[in-house]
Amino acid sequence: MGKSLLVCAHSYSNFQKEAINLVSDMFDFVNVIVRTNTFVEIGKHSRMKYFKPYSSDYKIDLKDKPQNVNIYPVSIPYLPTDRGYKLLGEKHLYRVKKLINENNINFDLIHSHFTWSAGYVGAKLKEEYGVPFVVNARGYDIYSLPFKDDEWRSKITYVLETADQIITTSESNLPYLKKLYITSPIHVIPNGFRDQLFYPRDIQRTRIELGLPSSIKILLAIGSLREIKGHKYLIGAMSKIKQFRDDVICVIVGEGELQNELQKIILSYGLQDLVFLKGGKPHHQIPDWLNSCDLFILPSLQESYGTVQVEAMACGKPVIATKNGGSEWIINSDKYGILVEPSNSEDLADKILVALDKEWDKEAILKYAEQFNWNKIAVDIKSIYDKII
Known part of the structure; x- marks a missing residue:
């Protein structure tokens, strides 16, 4: 004891929150600096639903926060453009250093979640303060950003090479790290589920509480409504499924910029009585939704890992997932789920029909x-902390 941890993160919710909370007993203090976007904080007061999933209300979840964990949001104005995102590193660093000085924050270890921009801040703080630095390279920050152009490659490589330890969520990320010729130690440590939250519950009770029908098969998808999450292919699959079965509905939980477009697709297929967009839900409510379904569907075009499919299995639910990069590592047997081709409504529909008839x-x-x-x-x-502190 007698040590303090500084965490630079893009949120204190869901998997980032769980990882922070569960190591907090190693330290006297854990100070978590959460990046928010000034423009989003202004926009969230409007009627535009696009802002809500990116606002501090969603990014910071103080429920069950350990007493020695302190949360410091830092608001940074930046535009969601490539150039705006590239400039975010220095803006983020400036605001974090200002907050550290104003609050007299001391730390013996830095842990950044995501290489950009939290990882950049962690790398710079390591150089200035001379303390060990761990970075989580999770998803798009590994398989996408460093391969966009030379500037991005240089930025991400700098962060990874500066780190004393790199943690990545799945083996699917290792080939991308290899392409970057990273020499820092790399550990594959997946995201997980909290057993106090995700466990089997009575399906009928949860359906009643959520206002869902009790005598019908329910497909459930959870994820932000973005192109890469592939929800339009799930809607397309439902248009085929309805030709073979009249006892199946699909529920999609999540918010995002494609909400209106997806609703139009639902109407164009005439599925308004079979596919329902339920909006975003707080993380502590997700277990009820998972326990209410018969099958969990992950139609993503690409995933580094896909924590929600693990949470679904922790509730005893089989998973139908695309071959998206992360799911192949998790759904490694047809005892637990079925893998399908991405961007393919026909294959997804066929596999869902098989899964509905299977005794799991x-x-x-x-x-x-x-x-x-x-x-x-x-x-x-x-164990990683122990090695480097």
């Missing part, structure tokens, strides 16, 4: 999911 072994799914319990994963993170 709930206990086998629960047993397999146990390896992704956050309590077990936290041990690996703590």
Whole structure:
């Protein structure tokens, strides 16, 4: 004890929050600096739903926060353009250093979640303060950003090479790190589920509480309404499924810029009584939605990992997922789910129909999911801390 951890993150919610909370007992203090966008904070008061998933209301979840964890939001004005995002690193660094000085924050270890821009801040702080630095390279910050152009490659490579330890969420990210010729130590540590939140519950009770029909098959997808999440292909699959079965509906939980477009697609297929956009939900409500479904669907075009599919299995639900990069690592047997081709409504519909007729072994799914319990994963993170502090 007697040590302090500084965390630079883009949110204190969901998997970032869980990872922070579960290592907090190693430290006297954990100071978490959460990046927010000034323009989003202004825009969230408007009627535009686009802003809500990116606002501090969604980014910061103080429920069950340990007493020694302190949260400091820093508001930074930036535009969601390539140039605006590239300039964000220095803006983020300036605001974090100002906050550290104003609050007299001391730290013995820095952990950044995502290489840009939190990772850039962590790397610069390591150089200035001479303390160890760990970075989580999670998804798009590895498989997309460094390969956009030379400037991005230089920025991301600098962060990764400065880190004392790199944590990445799945083996699917390793080839991208190899392409960057990274020499810093790399550890594959997945995101997990919290067993106090994600566990099997009575399906009928959860359906009643959520206002869902009790005597029908329910497909569930959870994710932000963006192109890469592939929801339009799930809607297309439902147009085929309805030709073979009249006892299936699809529920999509999430918010994003494609909400209006997806609603138009639903109407164009005449699926307004079969596909329902339920909007975004707080993370602590997600277990009820997962327990209400028969099948969990992950139609993403690309995923580094896909934590929600692990959370679904922790509730005993089989997963139908695309071959998106991350799901192949998790759905490694047809005992737990079925993999389908991405961007393919026909294949998705066919596999869903197969899954609806299959008798799934709930206990086998629960047993397999146990390896992704956050309590077990936290041990690996703590061992990395022990090595470098």
